[in-house]
Amino acid sequence: MVDPRLSIIQERIRDVNRVVAVSSGKGGVGKSLLASTLALLLARGKWSIGLFDLDFTSPSTHLILGIRGILPTEDKGIVPPLVHGLKYMSVIYYSQDKMVPLRGTDFSNALIELLSVTKWGKLDFLIVDMPPGIGDATLDLIRFVKKAEFLIVTTSSPLAFETVKKLMTMLKELGVPILGVVENMKTGRSNIQQEALKLGVRFLGEIPYDPRVENSLGNAYELLKTVFASRVGDIVKHLT
Amino acid sequence: MHEWALAESVIKTVLKIAEEKDIEKVTEVKIRIGEMQQLEQEVFKTALLQLRPIKLNETEFIIEIDKTKLRCKNCNYEWFFDREVFGEEVLEAIHFLPEVAHAYVKCPKCGSRDFEIAEGRGVWIDSVKGLRKNG
Numbered sequence: 001m002v003d004p005r006l007s008i009i010q011e012r013i014r015d016v017n018r019v020v021a022v023s024s025g026k027g028g029v030g031k032s033l034l035a036s037t038l039a040l041l042l043a044r045g046k047w048s049i050g051l052f053d054l055d056f057t058s059p060s061t062h063l064i065l066g067i068r069g070i071l072p073t074e075d076k077g078i079v080p081p082l083v084h085g086l087k088y089m090s091v092i093y094y095s096q097d098k099m100v101p102l103r104g105t106d107f108s109n110a111l112i113e114l115l116s117v118t119k120w121g122k123l124d125f126l127i128v129d130m131p132p133g134i135g136d137a138t139l140d141l142i143r144f145v146k147k148a149e150f151l152i153v154t155t156s157s158p159l160a161f162e163t164v165k166k167l168m169t170m171l172k173e174l175g176v177p178i179l180g181v182v183e184n185m186k187t188g189r190s191n192i193q194q195e196a197l198k199l200g201v202r203f204l205g206e207i208p209y210d211p212r213v214e215n216s217l218g219n220a221y222e223l224l225k226t227v228f229a230s231r232v233g234d235i236v237k238h239l240t
Numbered sequence: 241m242h243e244w245a246l247a248e249s250v251i252k253t254v255l256k257i258a259e260e261k262d263i264e265k266v267t268e269v270k271i272r273i274g275e276m277q278q279l280e281q282e283v284f285k286t287a288l289l290q291l292r293p294i295k296l297n298e299t300e301f302i303i304e305i306d307k308t309k310l311r312c313k314n315c316n317y318e319w320f321f322d323r324e325v326f327g328e329e330v331l332e333a334i335h336f337l338p339e340v341a342h343a344y345v346k347c348p349k350c351g352s353r354d355f356e357i358a359e360g361r362g363v364w365i366d367s368v369k370g371l372r373k374n375g
Contacts, residue, residue, distance in 0.1 A: 001272065001364040007256055008249035056339075076287075077245035078336065091340065094333040098343040101353050103313070109361065110339035117245040117336075 005116035009144050015122040024153045025163025027132040030184040031153050035129035036064040037232040043085035047124040053090035055131040062092050066218040077119040084220045107136045134170050149177040156190035180204035204238050207231040246363050247287035263370035266299045270367045274360035276308035276321045278335045308360035314352035
């Protein structure tokens with residue numbers, strides 16, 4: 001038997017110019033915040049933007065952006081709603097924000113389903129908020145979305161960077177483009193920049209720990225006023 | 241409708257298979273649909289007929305529905321998906337994305353949500369029959 005959905009995925013993202021996967025080897029480094037803020041800033045910069053929360057088991061971009069009570073529409077497929085100027089897609093539309101424990105095959109099936117029925121239309125950037133690690137989500141995104149480029153997030157901690165190194169090594173082995181590394185929640189001195197350069201990966205910038213971010217959760221306008229957002233704004237310049 | 245997006249993928253895949261197998265005239269396509277996804281058969285069939293290119297003008301689309309069997313990974317219990325126990329909103333969510341069933345379904349024996357959709361998920365092309373170019 002043949003799964004017909006695989007034939008249509010490339011067609012669905014044909015008019016998406018760039019796919020940026022915000023990724024890390026570790027959880028808790030600020031991927032979702034960075035992906036959300038990046039998407040907001042790009043949308044404000046008059047780019048046509050989509051944000052796809054690929055963290056099916058622990059989605060959080062809707063909490064960061066204060067997205068609730070909206071659903072996609074149907075037009076011979078699923079059309080993501082426009083929120084804060086960006087097309088937003090997440091499993092929460094269907095899970096009602098309940099827990100969705102998924103093993104690998106189920107994750108892959110859910111991803112294939114959403115990739116094959118979601119009509120993104122014309123986009124300059126599709127920002128993908130990735131779950132941590134080099135498991136199913138990362139492998140499947142590489143498998144199905146050949147134009148994906150990875151933006152890597154780490155903290156200053158060697159614990160985070162060691163996992164990031166593994167992720168970057170894998171991406172390099174597979175010939176997947178790495179846009180660069182962002183050092184988030186920086187509090188003191190570190191050597192992430194030198195380490196990234198040693199690996200031949202571009203260092204996109206550092207973001208200091210900003211306690212105001214926590215108070216902005218759920219409010220996109222407040223988020224954009226934070227130091228965090230202003231530093232993400234500097235990173236945006238590297239992408240456009 | 242969501243059915244149109246899936247029908248589009250079927251047409252594209254059938255054309256690809258026909259090209260790979262050197263089939264000039266596709267006479268029959270058998271499609272299996274998992275009960276869990278609750279596709280509206282009439283809408284799906286209408287979409288297939290309207291989306292098909294001239295090359296598939298004489299193709300008969302046969303649709304068969306498979307019951308959805310779930311298997312608990314925790315205790316190995318197997319059971320069939322029963323739509324009658326869910327409200328419209330949940331059924332619609334599962335229709336769009338069957339994997340979200342993990343949010344609404346538990347193993348009737350042990351209560352775990354760690355189950356797999358063992359049979360009857362989504363849309364599959366079972367067979368493509370036709371006449372080859374060389375006869």
